[in-house]
Amino acid sequence: MRKYLIAANWKMNSAPEGAFDPESPYQTHADVDVVVFPTYLDLRDCIEAKILSGPQYGHVEEHGAHTGDVSLKMCKDLGCLYALCGHSDRRGEHGETSEQVAAQVIAALECELHPIVCLGETLKEKKAGKTEDVIKAMMAPLPLESDLTIAYEPVWAISRGDPNTPAATPEDAQQMHALIRSMLPDDRKEQTRILYGGSMKLENAEALLGQIDIDGGLIGGASLKPDQFALIIEAASKLST
Numbered sequence: 304m305r306k307y308l309i310a311a312n313w314k315m316n317s318a319p320e321g322a323f324d325p326e327s328p329y330q331t332h333a334d335v336d337v338v339v340f341p342t343y344l345d346l347r348d349c350i351e352a353k354i355l356s357g358p359q360y361g362h363v364e365e366h367g368a369h370t371g372d373v374s375l376k377m378c379k380d381l382g383c384l385y386a387l388c389g390h391s392d393r394r395g396e397h398g399e400t401s402e403q404v405a406a407q408v409i410a411a412l413e414c415e416l417h418p419i420v421c422l423g424e425t426l427k428e429k430k431a432g433k434t435e436d437v438i439k440a441m442m443a444p445l446p447l448e449s450d451l452t453i454a455y456e457p458v459w460a461i462s463r464g465d466p467n468t469p470a471a472t473p474e475d476a477q478q479m480h481a482l483i484r485s486m487l488p489d490d491r492k493e494q495t496r497i498l499y500g501g502s503m504k505l506e507n508a509e510a511l512l513g514q515i516d517i518d519g520g521l522i523g524g525a526s527l528k529p530d531q532f533a534l535i536i537e538a539a540s541k542l543s544t
Contacts, residue, residue, distance in 0.1 A: 310385075328536055
């Protein structure tokens with residue numbers, strides 16, 4: 304059985320109060336891996352608190368004339384162990400292409416960061432019946448033979464605070480995770496963890512995590528609420544026994 308991984312994506316938000324305390328839920332648990340993707344400003348505090356962490360984005364070049372950027376190598380030298388690559392916010396707001404995301408994944412691997420690479424379809428693509436084609440195109444340039452984690456984030460199911468956002472059912476999510484797993488190389492199918500990143504929260508976490516091909520979650524809004532985040536981890540812990 305693959306070990307559950309619950310990742311917190313704090314996006315452009317400050318760390319929750321008490322996040323760096325020794326008993327905070329952001330610490331890794333014995334039977335559940337917990338990873339935090341804070342802003343750059345909070346990375347050092349995460350590392351000093353012994354929280355597994357990484358950047359939400361990192362430049363592929365180690366250094367140079369790239370104003371406003373921070374490199375993946377710099378994050379590794381700081382003490383990061385993970386890197387988030389290709390989140391839908393980056394693809395949508397910053398125009399990152401699948402080829403650029405793949406370059407980030409490769410750069411992360413080269414500096415010994417474990418990449419969590421995001422992929423998923425928009426509502427328009429879903430309605431047009433293009434979901435499988437979109438996923439294939441996003442996966443095509445990735446070094447799938449390498450040790451990486453995939454986060455399936457259906458863009459249409461990410462609420463961004465909108466209570467009317469449609470939700471994927473656990474069965475729908477499982478179907479997509481199984482599809483993604485089928486596209487992996489044979490020797491990586493059983494090893495690669497696939498996280499669900501379409502608004503996992505306390506109310507649906509147990510049902511989602513109970514699906515055979517869902518190995519954890521990439522949590523946005525709920526990860527900023529320590530009490531709720533702790534209960535999601537608890538749900539994963541119970542399912543892992």
